[in-house]
Amino acid sequence: MRAEGCTVLHVDMDAFFASVEVRRHPELAGTPVIVGGAGNRGVVTSATYEARRxxxxxxxxxxxxxxxxxxxxxxxxxxxxxxxxxxxxxxxxRSITPLVEPLSLDEAFLDVAGAGRRLGDAAEIGEYIRARVFDEQGITCSVGVAPTKFVAKLASTASKPDGLLVVRPAEVMDFLHPLPVGALWGVGPKTEEQLLRLGLRTVGDLAHVPARTLQRAVGAAAGSHLHELAWGRDPRRVVPDEPERSTGAEETFATDVDDPQVIHRELLRLAERTAGRLRSVGALARTVSIKVRFADFATITRSRTLAVPTDVGQELYDTARTLFDALGLDRARIRLVGVRAERLVDADSAPRQLELGAREHGRREAELAADRAARRFGAGAVRPATLLHRDRWARGEGDGGLAASRPIPRPERPRRPISGRSEAV
Known part of the structure; x- marks a missing residue:
């Protein structure tokens, strides 16, 4: 087989944020695009390969x-x-294998040892993934196929953009040793500078230094780690990480807002909506987080874990408001706020507070009654008096909505054949 002895894939989206933006703005295809903050304080978060040149x-x-x-x-x-x-x-x-270890929004390790009978060897699975991602999302990804996580990640980097590279067990040394020492995990700028001073420029140079000598140069733990990686030894397995359950709502104001009272009202509305969503799916939130995006598009988040999980809007709001007030924003111009319920647990199996005060109990009963009214008379039939007259800064039509329910634009595009650039070492 093409990828005999290889069961680990590293899949990395190419210029992820920028690629999604080009999908949304197809007229920008083939041009330099930068995603990031504008103005003197703006920072680049992603750029197309046309800009990277x-x-x-x-x-x-x-x-x-x-x-x-x-x-x-x-x-x-x-x-x-x-x-x-x-x-x-x-x-x-996860539809291909349950052994998926996300590293960030745009990359993950997959162990496909159990998927071979159904989908072919690791290289064929890698090509299948590339075609599916392009067909369904309109963006490209690069795939490294190798016997270990470390080599698979290096292989995906070497195949960018929009490629696939297979490094079989017998080819690991030929692939690894010509690389610069900075390619090794754990080698930052300072360690790289120290290794270069010792005359160690490539992974092969480092591999042929005795482990004890390396340990004296960079420390016992780091020396042992680098020595093992230089010989392609990486015993770590792909550790599946199930996606965290969460739900939330957010609102982008029609014009930037600097009035704390307006923000407080919006946080209350978003908390009420989020709590209603929790109750509708029979879940309780262990953690409450807020998102604040400023006029320059800089975004911050804050979170707090509750002593007792809840689905009560007032409790979500109290926590969200405390988090917001703790930011100490003095008339800062705010573009967007959001409230999110995280680390969800099933309401039926979650531990309950033994003694609920009359206020807390009454509030939950009132919100359950509001849920029943909404089902009978429509959303918003019953809501806090504070929200009866929404501020002029809020959007007239939008209601924030659940962030996860917003559809992704899907411009038409040609289906991509399972081909593209791929190679084996």
Whole structure:
């Protein structure tokens, strides 16, 4: 088989945020696109390969990126959209194998040892994934196929963009040893500088240094770690990480808001909506988080774990408001706020507080009654008096909605054949 002895895949989306933006704006295909904050304080979060050819990269100030590539289009980005695309991609991975270990929104390890009989060897599965991701999401990914996680990750990097690279067990040394020492996991700028001073420029150079010598140079633990990796030894297994259950709501204001009272009312509305969603699925939230996006698109989140899981909107609101007030924002101009319920547990199996005060008990009963009224008379039939007259800053039509329920635009695109650039070492 092409990938005999290889069971580990590393799949990495190519320029993920920027690729999703190009999908949303197809007129930008083939042009330099930068995703990040605008203005003097903006920072690049992603860039298309057309922009990268000019030296643009993530974490670079946007102003500098535009000096390098003046023709680039700068877009603010939409983390909610990127998270939704990521969830769809991870669901695809889990339909192939339960052994999926996400590393971030745009990359994951897969152990496909158990999927061979159904889908072919690891290389064929890698090609299948690339075709499915392109067909369903309109973006490309690169796949590394190898016997270990470490080598698979290096292989996906070497195959970028839009490629697949297989490194069989007998080929690991030929692939690994010519690479620069900075390619090894755990080698940061300082360690790399120290290794270069010792004359160790490639992984092969480092591999042929006695382990004890390496340990004296960079420390016992780091020396042993690097010595093992330099010989392609990586015993770590793919550890599946089930997606965390969560739900929430967020609102983008029609114009930027700097009035704390308006923010408080919006947090209450979002908390009530989130709590209703929790009750509808029979779940309780252990953690409450808020998201605040400023006028310059900078975004921060804060969270707090509750002593007792809840599905009561007032309790979600109290926590969300406390988190917001603790930020100490002095008339900051705010573009978006969100409330999210995280670390959900089933209401039937979650431990209950033994003694509920009359206020808490009465509040939950009132919200359950509001749920019944909403089912009979429509959403919003019963709501807190504070929300009867929404502030003029809020959108007239939108109601925030559940972030996870927003559809992804799906422009038409040609189906991609299972081909693309792929190779084996």
């Amino acid at each position: 000019y030296g643009v990269h993530a974490a670079m100030p946007t102003a500098r990126a535009l000096r390098l590539c003046p023709t680039a289009t700068v877009l603010p980005g939409d983390m909610g959209l990127y998270a939704e695309v990521s969830r769809s991609v991870m669901a695809l991975f």
